[in-house]
Amino acid sequence: MTTDSEKRGAKGEILLEMKDVEIDGFSDERWHDIVKGVDLTLRRGEVMGLIGESGAGKSTLGKAAMGYAQPGCRIKSGSIMFDGIDLMALSEADKRKLWGSRIAYVAQSAAASFNPAHRLIEQTVEATVDHGINNESDAKADAVELYGSLQLPDPESIGTRYPHQVSGGQLQRIMTAMAMSPRPDLIIFDEPTTALDVTTQVEVLVAMRDIVEKFNTAAIYITHDLAVVAQMADFIKVLRYGDEVEEAETRQMLTEPKEDYTKSLWSVRALQKEESPSDDIALSIKNVDAAYGNTVKVLHDVSINIPRGRTVSVVGESGSGKSTTARVITGLLPPMSGSIEFNGEPLPAALKDRSKDQLRRIQMIYQMADTAMNPKQTVAEIIGRPLEFYQNLRGKQRDDRIAQLLEMIELDHSFMDRLPGELSGGQKQRICIARALAADPEVIICDEVTSALDQIVQEGILKLLLRLQKELNITYLFITHDIAVVTAISDEIVVMFQGQVVEQGLKSKILAPPFPDYTQLLLSSVPEMDPDWLDKLVDERS
Amino acid sequence: MTEEPQTYSAAGEVGQVRMRRSYGERVWIALKKAPISAWFGMIVIAFYAFVAIFGPFLAPYGEAEVFAKADEPWTVFGGDPAHFFGTDQIGRDVLTRLIYGARNTIGIALVTTLLSFLIGGSLGLVAAINRSWLDQILSRGVDVLMSIPSLIFALMLLSIFGSSIPSLVMIIAILDSTRVFRLTRSVAANVVVMDYVEAARLRGEGIGWIMRKEILPNIMPPLVAEFGLRFSFVFLTIASLSFLGLGIQPPTADWGSMVRDGSRFIQFVAYDWTLALPSLLPAGAVALLTVAVNFVVDWFLHKTSGLRDDH
Numbered sequence: 001m002t003t004d005s006e007k008r009g010a011k012g013e014i015l016l017e018m019k020d021v022e023i024d025g026f027s028d029e030r031w032h033d034i035v036k037g038v039d040l041t042l043r044r045g046e047v048m049g050l051i052g053e054s055g056a057g058k059s060t061l062g063k064a065a066m067g068y069a070q071p072g073c074r075i076k077s078g079s080i081m082f083d084g085i086d087l088m089a090l091s092e093a094d095k096r097k098l099w100g101s102r103i104a105y106v107a108q109s110a111a112a113s114f115n116p117a118h119r120l121i122e123q124t125v126e127a128t129v130d131h132g133i134n135n136e137s138d139a140k141a142d143a144v145e146l147y148g149s150l151q152l153p154d155p156e157s158i159g160t161r162y163p164h165q166v167s168g169g170q171l172q173r174i175m176t177a178m179a180m181s182p183r184p185d186l187i188i189f190d191e192p193t194t195a196l197d198v199t200t201q202v203e204v205l206v207a208m209r210d211i212v213e214k215f216n217t218a219a220i221y222i223t224h225d226l227a228v229v230a231q232m233a234d235f236i237k238v239l240r241y242g243d244e245v246e247e248a249e250t251r252q253m254l255t256e257p258k259e260d261y262t263k264s265l266w267s268v269r270a271l272q273k274e275e276s277p278s279d280d281i282a283l284s285i286k287n288v289d290a291a292y293g294n295t296v297k298v299l300h301d302v303s304i305n306i307p308r309g310r311t312v313s314v315v316g317e318s319g320s321g322k323s324t325t326a327r328v329i330t331g332l333l334p335p336m337s338g339s340i341e342f343n344g345e346p347l348p349a350a351l352k353d354r355s356k357d358q359l360r361r362i363q364m365i366y367q368m369a370d371t372a373m374n375p376k377q378t379v380a381e382i383i384g385r386p387l388e389f390y391q392n393l394r395g396k397q398r399d400d401r402i403a404q405l406l407e408m409i410e411l412d413h414s415f416m417d418r419l420p421g422e423l424s425g426g427q428k429q430r431i432c433i434a435r436a437l438a439a440d441p442e443v444i445i446c447d448e449v450t451s452a453l454d455q456i457v458q459e460g461i462l463k464l465l466l467r468l469q470k471e472l473n474i475t476y477l478f479i480t481h482d483i484a485v486v487t488a489i490s491d492e493i494v495v496m497f498q499g500q501v502v503e504q505g506l507k508s509k510i511l512a513p514p515f516p517d518y519t520q521l522l523l524s525s526v527p528e529m530d531p532d533w534l535d536k537l538v539d540e541r542s
Numbered sequence: 543m544t545e546e547p548q549t550y551s552a553a554g555e556v557g558q559v560r561m562r563r564s565y566g567e568r569v570w571i572a573l574k575k576a577p578i579s580a581w582f583g584m585i586v587i588a589f590y591a592f593v594a595i596f597g598p599f600l601a602p603y604g605e606a607e608v609f610a611k612a613d614e615p616w617t618v619f620g621g622d623p624a625h626f627f628g629t630d631q632i633g634r635d636v637l638t639r640l641i642y643g644a645r646n647t648i649g650i651a652l653v654t655t656l657l658s659f660l661i662g663g664s665l666g667l668v669a670a671i672n673r674s675w676l677d678q679i680l681s682r683g684v685d686v687l688m689s690i691p692s693l694i695f696a697l698m699l700l701s702i703f704g705s706s707i708p709s710l711v712m713i714i715a716i717l718d719s720t721r722v723f724r725l726t727r728s729v730a731a732n733v734v735v736m737d738y739v740e741a742a743r744l745r746g747e748g749i750g751w752i753m754r755k756e757i758l759p760n761i762m763p764p765l766v767a768e769f770g771l772r773f774s775f776v777f778l779t780i781a782s783l784s785f786l787g788l789g790i791q792p793p794t795a796d797w798g799s800m801v802r803d804g805s806r807f808i809q810f811v812a813y814d815w816t817l818a819l820p821s822l823l824p825a826g827a828v829a830l831l832t833v834a835v836n837f838v839v840d841w842f843l844h845k846t847s848g849l850r851d852d853h
Contacts, residue, residue, distance in 0.1 A: 330744055351743065359746040372737040376759035389745060439745075 012044030015185055015218045016065055021078035023060050023069060023242075034060045034073065036242040044185070045216040047209075049233030049250070051223055051265070053454035057242040062188045062222045066103045067095050083185060100127035104179035108191040110171040114163040120174050121159025128182040139181060146177040149214065150207040169200035173207050180211055187212065187219045193228060197317040197481050198525040205231055205527075206538055224454050226265055227527035230254055231534040238262050250531050265455050271462060271488035275507045278307035278491075281344075282475045283329070283362070283443050288338030290328050298324045299335070300499045306443065309469065311476040313486045313507075315522065316496035322479045325496070326445050329477070330364055343442075360390045363436035367448035369428035373420040379406075379431055380416040386438040405434045409464060426457035433464065443475045450485055462488050483526040487511065495519050576841055583837030590644060590831055597645040601638040606793035609633040619816050627823060630803055636820065642795035643824060648831070650790065651777040654711045654718070658776070659769060662719030666726025667753045670734050681727070684720045692717045693779065700788045710789060714779055718772060725768050729761045763846035770839035774832045781828050797824035 023035040035057040042048055042065075050058045060073060067087030069075050080087040082103070087095065099105075104127075107113045114123060124146075125139035134142065140159070147155035150173040163171060172192055179187050192208065193201040209232055212219050221232045229236055229250075236253045238245040238261070246259050257263050283306040290299040299321050306312045314322045327333040329340060331351035340347040342361070348354050366372035373382055383402050387393040393401055403413040409430040420428055429449060436444050446465070450458040466489060468474055478489055486493060486507075493510040495503040497518045503510055515523065524537060576584075593600060602624075603609075614622050614629040622628075627636035669677040687695075696713055703709040733739065734757065742756050783789035784798025792799065804821030811818045 332740070332744070351746075354746075356746050359744065364741065364744055366737045366741070368737065372741055374738045374756055374760070377755075386745060389747070435741075 012046070012216070012218075014041060015044045015083055016040065016042040017079075017081045018061075018065065019079045019081075021061070021064055021080065022076040023057070023064055023073055024076050025060070025073045031074075033076075034242050035064070037078070038239070038242070038244050040065070040237065042186070042218050042220065044218050046235070047212060047219045047221055047233045049221045049223065049229035049236040050239060051226060051229050051236060052239035052245075053224060053456060056239040058222050058224075058239050059190055061239065062190055062220050063105075065186070065188060065220055066099060066105065068099070097131070101131040101133055101182045102184050103186045103188070104182065104184040106172075106175050106179050106187060106189045106192050108194055110175045110192075111163065111168060113175060114171065116163050119160055119162060120166070124159060124174060124178045124181055127178070131182060133182045143177060143181055146180055146211070147174070149211060150174075150177055151203065152177075167200070169196055169204050172196065172204050176204075176208050176211065180215065180217070183215060183217075185218060187217055189219060189221045189232075191223050192221075194223065194225070198483075198527075199317050199521060201228070201527070202525045202534070202537065205534060208232070209534070225527065226254075226455070227529050227533075230529055230531045231527060238265070254529055254531065271459060273311070273466060273487075273489055273491070275491040276310070277506055278310050280308045281305050282308040282342070283477070284341045285325070285329060286339050286341065288325075288328055288335045288340070290324055290333055290335045292333070297336075298499050299328065302338075302496075302499070302501055304494055304501065304504065306475055306477055307492070308442075308475050309473040310491040311469065311478050311489050312492045312494060313478040313480060313490035314494045314496060315480060315483070315486055316502075317481060317522070319498075320496040321499040322481075322496055323447055324499075326364070326447055326477070326479055329445060330362065356390065360386075360439045361442045362445065363439050363441040363443070364445045364447065365429075365432050365436050365449050368452055369425065369432050370420070372432050373428065373435075375420050378417050378419055379423075382420075382431060383434050383438050386435060390439050401438070405438055408437065408468070409434045424457075425453055426460060429453065429457075429461055430464065433461075433468075437468070437472075441474065443477065445477045445479070447479045448481070449478075451480065451482060458485070465489065483523060495522065572845060579837040580841035583834040583841075586830060586834035587838065590648060590834075593641055594644045594648045597641045601641040603635045603638045605638065605642045605795055607634065607638070609635065615816055616819065628820070630800075630820060631806075636800075636823065639795040639800060640797075640824060640827065643797045643800060644827070646790060646794055646796045647777065647780060647784075647798070647828075650707060650711060651773060651780055654715045654776045654780070655769060655773045657711060657715035658718040658772065659722050659765070661715060662722025663726045663765065664753070665719070666723040667730050667757060668749070669723070669727045670730035671749055671752060671757070673731075673734075677727075680723070684723050687717065687720045693782065696779065696783065697786070697788060700783065705783075705788050705791055707790065707794075710780070710783070714776055714783075718776055718779075722765075722768065722772065725764065726761065729764050730757050733757045733760050763842070767839050767843045767846070770835050770842070774835050778828065778832065797828050800824040801828075 018038065018040040020037045020039060021035055022033060022037050024031040025034045038061060050062060052058045063070060064075055064080065067080055067090060075088065121140055121143055124143045125136065128134050128139045129136050143159060144155050147158055152158050152170060152173055158166065166174070189208065193204050196204060205228065221229060223229050233250050235247065235249045237247040240261055245261050284304065286303050288299055288302045289297065291297040302325060304312065304325070314325060316322050324333065328335050331349065331354055334349040340349065342358065347358060380402055383405055384398050387398050387401055402416060406413055406415055411427065411430060423431065450461050453461065462485065465476065469476065480486060490507050492505060493507050494501055495510065495518065502516055502518050510519065527533060609629055611622065611629060611633060613631055614625050616628050625635050625637070627640065630636055630639065665680055669680045696717055699713045700710065703713065739752060739756050742752050780789050781798035784796050785802045787802070789798055790796040801821045801824050807817035807820065
């Protein structure tokens with residue numbers, strides 16, 4: 001590792017040096033190690049990418065760089081030197097003086113991090129004024145300038161708005177302005193774009209990168225998305241299970257990763273499904289208009305055909321009507337006009353008018369497996385209920401079928417009496433898949449099923465879904481905003497924008513030029529593993 | 543180092559997976575960490591429960607047995623050694639009345655609270671799931687009931703329907719169920735929007751299943767805590783109604799009416815302070831139980847409010 005750091009050369013003096021840092025977390029009445037002795041060196045003006053799957057300890061390490069351990073955690077040993085100050089020896093009060101003045105933190109969910117009762121500009125300058133770095137009027141003038149350089153619309157007045165009055169992407173940029181306001185030496189970005197959709201993500205990435213460059217601020221960028229980190233970071237550190245896997249310069253890491261684990265991190269992008277056309281339509285929706293509360297119209301004349309045994313992916317940014325389409329198909333939101341046909345027969349619009357058998361044939365898998373399972377029910381109860389309900393299986397028959405289903409999703413029967421809280425993210429999603437399979441469905445609607453998962457787990461889930469499709473001839477309607485997932489799983493693609501279908505057709509046709517404007521924007525916004533991708537994109541668009 | 547990138551197994555997938563513990567183990571861990579106030583509360587409650595259940599075996603005399611000497615002082619103040627806490631104004635043994643009073647007052651309060659949770663809880667769940675005209679009717683009805691001062695309303699209803707134990711239980715249960723309704727409705731409303739409830743609906747489950755199996759287990763902690771508090775309130779309401787003469791009727795022993803019976807001596811306390819004891823004894827019994835229940839509820843609320851217990 002030292003050779004790598006030396007090669008990086010002196011972009012500046014060493015700002016942050018962490019040596020052999022070990023961090024413990026307390027749970028289940030015991031201390032577990034979360035970070036097991038990691039070294040980290042950061043120089044002024046450098047951006048380091050920290051990547052790894054969830055539970056790798058990357059956020060914990062990022063927070064430790066500020067000398068902070070979240071409640072329930074403790075920094076057990078190691079040294080953390082920030083610009084000659086030993087953070088380990090500093091009192092809480094002294095650390096607080098550093099935070100928000102010399103070290104700033106940008107959290108994942110900007111919406112949850114702003115106080116909804118105060119205007120944005122007050123919150124932007126709060127730390128700066130409190131720490132006495134600048135007086136209020138100067139700080140506000142500076143904030144307006146920062147808004148401008150972050151490409152926010154109407155920088156003069158956007159600060160007078162409240163958090164709910166701006167979009168998620170704008171909020172994330174205002175949070176960056178807040179972090180930048182005291183001109184810190186170090187900013188820690190903790191998954192700042194994970195909650196944003198691709199088209200917004202690009203704007204935020206450009207803004208963050210430029211401003212960090214402009215003020216020569218050092219930054220630690222935490223994410224699980226390699227393509228994003230490739231745009232931002234000068235060098236990348238890969239973590240796993242609290243240990244360092246490898247560290248290298250961004251280009252080197254992307255072209256010749258040393259460790260198998262690092263390679264596997266982007267193997268999902270290599271997954272590809274052979275498309276195969278089919279005319280046997282299992283489910284089709286025709287000219288559907290839908291609205292919430294009969295006032296806000298969200299779907300305009302949407303028609304989609306879903307062939308049997310194939311995967312149709314619906315792509316689009318948030319608010320494009322993807323999930324609403326799913327709600328119309330499931331009957332949760334009866335459409336204002338238009339019809340749904342299932343196996344050539346009309347399907348009643350409202351959930352309560354559908355027969356048990358119709359309900360059984362269309363199943364749904366949700367984005368957040370955490371909230372899709374009742375936390376008080378065991379795996380056997382969760383999977384067993386559809387068996388009891390639809391097929392009237394009881395006792396041993398039921399248990400045998402549960403074990404069989406668990407086998408299909410590559411888990412064993414020892415999982416039967418676990419509660420959802422005792423499963424990992426990927427396992428939870430698998431149980432949700434098993435619950436859908438238990439109904440013996442023809443169509444499964446997958447609503448962003450992989451977007452909350454890490455790359456490597458994502459790959460496992462996608463492979464499983466593909467295998468099940470082959471074995472059981474299941475039809476998928478796959479809702480996603482991730483183009484990598486789309487290429488991996490779909491036969492046909494539907495592009496949606498503002499409640500309308502922009503394009504629809506076989507994958508090879510949609511993903512090949514010429515593109516309609518929106519498809520072009522969507523496709524070009526998907527980060528690529530090329531460190532120059534963002535620069536090229538900005539050039540192209542300007 | 544082979545060509546193949548890392549083999550992946552779903553079953554072996556790690557992460558911060560919580561350890562599997564049986565229900566008993568979890569309860570034991572929670573008890574071990576309970577503060578001393580909670581332990582005090584639990585011991586007091588256990589003692590009351592014991593007295594209430596085994597009252598007839600513990601009490602030295604019959605519930606309404608009358609002895610020759612009325613207003614006998616405590617044994618320690620020179621009274622008859624046969625009556626440890628003395629006798630009341632018509633010569634009944636105070637200790638016996640106190641023990642039977644525990645049985646009656648606590649028993650009736652418990653039944654009333656259970657009933658109010660049954661009514662308020664199920665209506666609250668229905669309102670939270672339905673969220674349409676039914677919710678409106680129920681919620682506005684509850685608003686109307688709550689706008690009338692409950693003690694005065696209870697007094698009025700009791701004089702209409704007569705102060706029998708069944709009508710006492712029903713009236714207090716219904717009046718109290720308004721609070722339970724509001725709580726249940728608001729906590730259930732947060733659970734109703736979860737994906738797993740939607741999944742159950744998509745499966746075609748009926749409202750009964752969704753209420754019992756999907757929502758109820760997830761709103762139990764606030765309801766249990768509320769149960770403890772409501773029990774205290776019901777208990778106090780019954781005692782105060784009895785004190786006012788409209789609660790539990792003689793000769794059934796109960797703490798509220800014991801306080802009332804003893805209260806006629808209060809004006810003489812300036813001359814002989816031991817005269818306050820006949821009312822202070824049952825009043826103290828009420829106070830101690832209320833405090834004990836609240837200690838336990840406080841601890842339970844603190845524990846279930848997620849104040850960093852398992853992170």
